[in-house]
Amino acid sequence: MPTRKTRGPNARGGKAASPSSKTDTGKSKADTRESSARSTVSGPAAATRGRKPSPDPLLAKLEASNDLAASMPFNANKALEYGEIATAPQPGPIQEAPDPAATASTLTETSASNKVGDGEPQLGSNAAIAPLDRVRADSSGREMTTNQAVPVADNQHSLRAGMRGPALLEDFILREKITHFDHERIPERIVHARGSAAHGYFECYEPLTRYTRASLFAQAGKRTPVFVRFSTVIGERGSTDTARDVRGFAVKFYTDQGNWDLVGNNMPIFFIQDAMKFPDLVHAAKPEPHFAVPQASTAHDTFWDFISLMPESTHMMMWVMSDRAIPRSYRMMQGFGVHTFRLINAQGESHFVKFHWEPVLGTHSLDWDEAVKISGADPDFHRRDLWEAIESGQFPEYELGLQIFTEEQAEGFSFDVLDATKIVPEELVPVMPVGRMVLNRNPDNFFAETEQVAFCAAHIVPGIDFSHDPLLAGRIHSYVDTQISRLGGPNFHEIPINAPVAEVHNNQRDGMHRQAIHRGRVSYEPNSLAGGCPFQTGERGFTSFPQAEMESKVRAKPKLFxxxxxxxxxxxxxxxxxxxxxxxxxxxxxxxxxxxxxxxxxxxxxxxxxxxxxxxxxxxxxxxxxxxxxxxxxxxxxxxxxxxxxxxxxxxRPGNDSIATRRIAILAADGMDGKAASAVHAALVAAGAVPRFVAARLGPVRTAQGESIEIEVTFEITPSVVYDAMVVPCGRQAATQLLSLGHALEFAKDQYRHAKPILAIGSGRDFIEGAGIAFTLPSGDPDSGLIHASVEEIDAVLPRFIEAVARHRHHAREMDPPTV
CATH class of the missing domain: 1.20.1370.20 (Catalase, four-helical domain)
Structure with a gap:
């Protein structure tokens, strides 16, 4: 970490210098240097290097600046910028300042206050990289103030001329409050507007130095902070989570070499091959412009008109029409980098790579009828699911796998690896697990973090490089470009959630909403007035892979495309x-x-x-x-x-056989066997599931044992589609009551129709059969997902039910169209 450096013997506050000095003979001689130091124009012609440092702070600063500049009489690297030698960049020449004042903006930087700081500048430091705690705000026990920290006496009334008089323009408190409210919203993302995010970490399994010098892969057990945003693509910010759509899977790695954004999707390919067609694709998929319908849906004429005329989209449409487009949870879907990238090792050797994220919970999806109904019952279904899992300590986990192959291998494939509409089958190049990602913290504020985070495909780090994928080439530009308009200018990297943990030092300056306060007067390179700093790092920094280009400029695609x-x-x-x-x-x-x-x-x-x-x-x-x-x-x-x-x-990919976080409804009504129901509830909780008693109304339900069970949710607010399984307790009175409830009957039918596991205990079977549900499949075979047990058999049957829940769905009962 940078050390705190303060002034030496020439620090401000030392003995004041006299306006003249004595010669060796004792005669006075005018010293023009001190008066020059008190001007910002011109300076003495005589050389000052080698003289005894002046006790005058201004003169000492001037002399130190001159000495620093004189230590770099010419640009030693200039000759290295030409010819073959330029392909191996050298570190920039630097010199250490003889006095910290030489590179200061002002000598008054030693003045301190609780606003400007402690007056001890930290040289070589950028405090903007400090953890997010530096910008967290909490108002516990605090008075209300304006944005200017003026205490607010009354937050209930605007200032008026009398109780029935007009509001007054001088009410700066009202005007500030309303003005800020009027400007709270920022433009939503052009695509991927609807999203949810979480903090976590990536942990490397083993060093990958054979393939890459990227620091996050440098050693076993190394952890790198991440921020991950999941999203839909087409829908607007307020659209439903469960639309049939591609899901964004964007990961920001805060590495010690800078930020790397792996901006992927839950599908390994894309609709188009060239970025030139991206605006056309999005225009076709978005609501039709004449009446802005439909929302978050591709089921309309303009989309299919475009797709049917773009046969390269056919492969992607197979994925989008599959159940991958309606995941059960962000925690249960894969992620992919989509494009072919390069890994570059310390020797400059390159390998192609494809990135894969594998969920530990396995890949599970919704049924389409279920997805449609969830859109009405809980349009925040995926957002809520992610939040609740993390909040309850069930941290989502994914394994990162790499497909690594050489250019020579790629040339032998029957497809082009630069075509984003193609995969590399795992039978050709197996996926190698290299690390795991755990999401273990929810954001404190949705807007400050999830909405303002800026993912950019152009953000890569040393050891990772682009391929010549023509779609990737456009994404490298598009993401940066859209963040500038969405987040108000080129300084979006200074928004806390986007700031790296590695220090930022360059000569980019100014612009809207600038945060950094740069010390010194140098904002260019090469320079001598700042000792050459910040200096280029040479080959230790990012270097692009030197692939030879021998072809003519064309607008065309390779034949294999x-x-x-x-x-x-x-x-x-x-x-x-x-x-x-x-x-x-x-x-x-x-x-x-x-x-x-x-x-x-x-x-x-x-x-x-x-x-x-x-x-x-x-x-x-x-x-x-x-x-x-x-x-x-x-x-x-x-x-x-x-x-x-x-x-x-x-x-x-069925997952780890766990039922952790699976939501299971236990239907409740007066007269049910409370003892058996409570035993099932306890067993499911012990297995990590989230069982809930669901009934027609909130309040207590009287059990057959004369006790009461408190009902926390109803059929109205949590219909069948938000649960993964159902339990119907024993009790003839309860079964009769449930059969009289249309909501309960619909609940059971949806559970069956959507192939979910069902456990009926004792006379709970009467309710199942009364709902028109058979305990055997249409073929006459037993239904492995529909289990009946007596009260005495519960302990023996529960493991079987838990196994059925872990399987997620029992598709053998599906019918098209459904008969139940």
Whole structure:
């Protein structure tokens, strides 16, 4: 850490210098240096180096500045800026100031107050990197003030001329309060406007120095602070969490070499190949401009018109129409860096890399009918889920995995790794786990942290570099550009949540909302007046990989980019029958909302190129004959290395078998067996779940034992869709009462329809069967997710129910359309 340095013998406050000095013979001789030091224009012509330091502070500062500048008679690095030697940048030349005053803005910096500081400047320091505690505010036990710290006597009334008179313009307290309120909002993000975030850390498993010199991967056990924001893409800031959409998965690593932003999504590919089409994509997906409908939905004409004319989007649409677009929780979805990046080691050697985040809880999703209903019941479902999990100590955890491969390997693939619409199958390049990320702190203030955080794809650190992905090239510009308008200027990096933990030293100056107060008069490089500081670091700093470029400037894509369907087919082939059925339903739903028949036909014709067993049921659902396949941009695509990849199925990642944080409803009514219900409740709590007694009304429910159980939530405020499983206690009176409640019947039907685990105890079976739910599958086989047990069997059956909850859903009972 920088040390605090104060003035030496020439410090202000020493013995004052006389206006003249004595010569060796004792005769007076005018000394013009002192008067020059009291001016900011010109200075003495005679050299001062080597003289005894002056006791006059101003003159000492002038002489020290001159000595510092004289120590750098020329730019020693200038000759190194040309030719081959310039490819290995050298550290900038620096000189230490003979007196701290030489680089000071003012000698009066030693004056102290409780505003300017203690008068002891910290040299080589930037205090803006201090932890967020420096800007946290708490008003416990404090008086109310204005923004200028003036105590507010009355916060109830505006100032008026008499009790019934007009409000007065002189009321600066009212005007400040209203004015600030009028300017509270900032522009929302163009995309990813709706989001939630958390603090945490990344911990490296083993050193990756073989591949990269990035410091966060330098040693086993090293922890790096992170801030992670999850988001939807299309919806506005106030839209629903559970829309069918891509989810943003952006991680800001506060490394000791600067901030690295891994700005990813929960899908490993994207809709387009070139950033030139990004505005078109977003314009097509956003609400249609003539009437701003629909919100947070792609089920409309302009989106599908664009997509059906952009066959490179087909692979991405397979992912978006899958259940990956409706995750159960941010804690239960993967994350991907999307693009191919480079890792650079200390020897300058490069490897390509793809980044993967794997949730410890596994990958689980909502049912589409469930997602639609949650949007009405709790549009903050994902935001609430993330907050509550962290607040209760169930910290979300993800494992970071890397796919690392060489350029030579990439050249042998049947696809182009620079194409953002393509994956690298794990069968070709396995994912190597390298660390874990734990989210262990909720933000203190949503606006100050989650809303003002600025993720930028351009933010990388030494050891990580870009590839030539043409979509990535546009993102490098777009993110920085949009933050400037959204956050009010180029100084958004000084907003506390964006500030690095590594010190910031450069010559960027001024601009709106500048925070740093720079000491000294130098704001350029090279310089001698600040001893050459801040100086370039040479090869220790960030250096771009020196890839040779031998081609002409063109506006074109490589030929392999034209293979639009091979990997879409790979994705389809890799899905389970249940997942395929959900993809068909999603296409059917979205395209059914499209008004223009020609657009529907064109899209189905594109799906024919993916798989006929996909296109045919979609066409049937739209009431149309299967159209001929669309012409392909590349009729003869290379033979793929992989035609089925189990890793592409959500079912491949069930998680750690824990039911921690799973929400389980215990239906309650008068006459239920309270002893058995309480035992189930206790067992579920012990397993980490969150069981809740749900009834028609708040207040006590009388049990069969004559005791009461306090009801905390009702069917109205927490419908079935916000729970992961259901328990129906024993008790004929309770079953009869529940059967008389439409909300309870709908609750049970939704639990069954959405393939959730159900436990019926004793006569609780009467309620299940009374709701029209069979205990066997349509095939006649037992339903593994629908369990019945007597009161005496509860202890033996509970592990089976917990296992059923851990499986999340029991898809064997699904029917299209549902009969329950």
């Amino acid at each position: 034209a293979d639009h369907y091979t990997q879409a087919t790979l994705f389809w082939n890799s899905q389970t029958p249940v997942e395929k059925a959900h993809i068909v339903r999603a296409f059917r739903f979205e395209l059914s909302k499209v008004q223009v028949r020609a657009v529907r036909e064109r899209m189905v014709a594109s799906l024919v190129n993916v798989a006929r067993d996909l296109a045919q049921p979609v066409a049937d659902g739209l009431g149309m004959a299967l159209p001929p396949a669309l012409p392909k941009a590349l009729e003869q695509a290379p033979k793929p290395e992989v035609d089925n990849s189990p890793a592409l199925s959500l079912m491949a």
